[in-house]
Amino acid sequence: MAKRKKKLTYADSGVDIQAGDAFASSIGSMMRRTFGPRVISNPGGFAGLFRLDYNEKLFQRNYRDPVLVACTDGVGTKLKLASTLDDYSTIGVDLVAMCVNDLVVQGAEPLFFLDYVAIPRVDQAMLSQIVSGIAGACRESGCALLGGETAEMPDVYPAGEFDLAGFSVGVVELHRATDPMRVQPGDVVLGLASSGVHSNGYSLVRRVVDHASLKLGKVYEELDAQRTLGQVLLTPTKLYADPIVNLLRAYRVKKVVSGMAHITGGGLASNLSRVLGNSVDAKIKKSAWKVPGVFRFLQEQGGIDEAEMWKVFNMGIGYVLIVRPSFADSVSRRLERMDQTVYRIGSISSGSGCVTVK
Numbered sequence: 001m002a003k004r005k006k007k008l009t010y011a012d013s014g015v016d017i018q019a020g021d022a023f024a025s026s027i028g029s030m031m032r033r034t035f036g037p038r039v040i041s042n043p044g045g046f047a048g049l050f051r052l053d054y055n056e057k058l059f060q061r062n063y064r065d066p067v068l069v070a071c072t073d074g075v076g077t078k079l080k081l082a083s084t085l086d087d088y089s090t091i092g093v094d095l096v097a098m099c100v101n102d103l104v105v106q107g108a109e110p111l112f113f114l115d116y117v118a119i120p121r122v123d124q125a126m127l128s129q130i131v132s133g134i135a136g137a138c139r140e141s142g143c144a145l146l147g148g149e150t151a152e153m154p155d156v157y158p159a160g161e162f163d164l165a166g167f168s169v170g171v172v173e174l175h176r177a178t179d180p181m182r183v184q185p186g187d188v189v190l191g192l193a194s195s196g197v198h199s200n201g202y203s204l205v206r207r208v209v210d211h212a213s214l215k216l217g218k219v220y221e222e223l224d225a226q227r228t229l230g231q232v233l234l235t236p237t238k239l240y241a242d243p244i245v246n247l248l249r250a251y252r253v254k255k256v257v258s259g260m261a262h263i264t265g266g267g268l269a270s271n272l273s274r275v276l277g278n279s280v281d282a283k284i285k286k287s288a289w290k291v292p293g294v295f296r297f298l299q300e301q302g303g304i305d306e307a308e309m310w311k312v313f314n315m316g317i318g319y320v321l322i323v324r325p326s327f328a329d330s331v332s333r334r335l336e337r338m339d340q341t342v343y344r345i346g347s348i349s350s351g352s353g354c355v356t357v358k
Contacts, residue, residue: 014120014152015152016122016152019121019122019124022122022124024150026124027128027131030131030132031145033135034138034139034143034144034145035144036142036144037054038050038052038144039051039146047147048114048144048146050111050112050146052066052111063173064173065173065174066171066172066173066174067108067172067173067174067177068169068171069103069169069171069172070103070167070169070170071102071103072167073095073099073165074095074098074163074164074166075091075095075164076199076200076203077202077203077206078091078094078202078233078234079091079163080202080206081202081205081233082234083161083162084216084230085216085230087230087234088126088133089129089133090133090235091234091236092115092129092130092131092132092133092134092136092137092164093134093136093137093237094133095133095134095164095166096113096133096137096168097199097238098199098237098264099113099166099168100113100141100143100168100170100240100241101237101239101240101241102264104240105178105260105261106177107172107178107248107260108170108171108172109142109170109171110141110142110170110245111143111169111171112145112146113134113141113144113145113146113167113168113169114145114146114147114167114168115148115149115165115166115167116151116165116166117130117148117150117151117162117164118151118153118156118157118162118163119153119157119162120152120153120154120156120157120158120160120162121152121159122150122152127150130164133236134166140239140241141241141242142241142245143168143170178257178258180259180275180276180277181277182255182258182259183258183275183322183348184258184348185348185349186325186348186349187258187259187347187348188322188323188324188325188328188344188346188347188348189284189321189322189344189347190321190322190323190328190332190335190345191319191342191343192240192317192318192319192320192340192341193289193316193343194238194292194316194318194319195235195236195237195318196232196233196235196292197233197295197313197314198264198314199237199264200264200265200312201312202233204298205298208298208302208304209229211301214301215229216228216229216233217230220297222293223293223297224293232294238318240262240340242338243339243340244321246338247331247334247335250334256327256331257321257323258322259275259276260275260319260320261274263317263318263320264314265312266311267311267312267314268284268310268314268315268317268357269284269310269311269355269357270311270355271320272284272355273353275322276348276355278352279352279353280348280350280351280353281348281349281351281353281355281356282322282354282355282356283346283348283349283355284346284355285346285358286357286358288343288344289316289317289345290316291315291316292315295309295313295315295316298313320345332344
């Protein structure tokens, strides 16, 4: 009599549907804390529902000529650092920040956020840390965590490997959207302080750690007397969405902000040049702010050239606003009242779309 073959199940292939369902059910309360009045309840739905306009008097926010703004991003190889340290409490914040900070550059208000997590197998503790960070950052940025996807793929991601992607959607009145053609000679360039390395350049950061045989669990006095190197490097990307949205709402009639840039991969010059027209230049003064110690520490330990540092890292400026000169002081004061550290870092002159950092 032929031996009966074992009946295979999805679990035999490494995918635990029950664990995935249990995790999805466990994060409902975290998601609901991000909901505002425009989120429509949709239990059991296959997609999230969100009102663009909301007519109830208390929450009324209608648009005359709305334009949807969307962007997507990830956290890069900072994920590997989180995995090495077994600390996933901050990378969810990074994920939201990398998306909504880009979105508000267009003058948009963030509406909702979606996340995608790809993992070898469901790890409830790890995923809860990530989603808790995402939810908290969404609340701080004024957008709803409307949904997401957890993809369990053991054949694609070996143990210890995973990936994150974020997707953000916002809205802006067409006449309020930023336009590089509005940047004029005489405008002032303001820089908002970063919280550290943010989420760019971590392939180089990790290479420095290996090259210099640095210990992630060690406190280096010349870097930070209170935190380990790993804790410093996991500092999350700063969230600029809420202060920028509130700043723009304060100037509903006058367009005092002529351009903005989120300083990510490519550094200050590369990102700022994207928001300039081809008839102006931006001149940035390095002496306008002190470069945070983490960058000088990495530079020294890795023997990195100065030009390479400025090409890879934000060097202490995470977000830039170009403003009309007569409003530069008032814009700075408003942002400082929202706990932002603001530097007057340069000016706009006639030119050909170039940025110089000296």
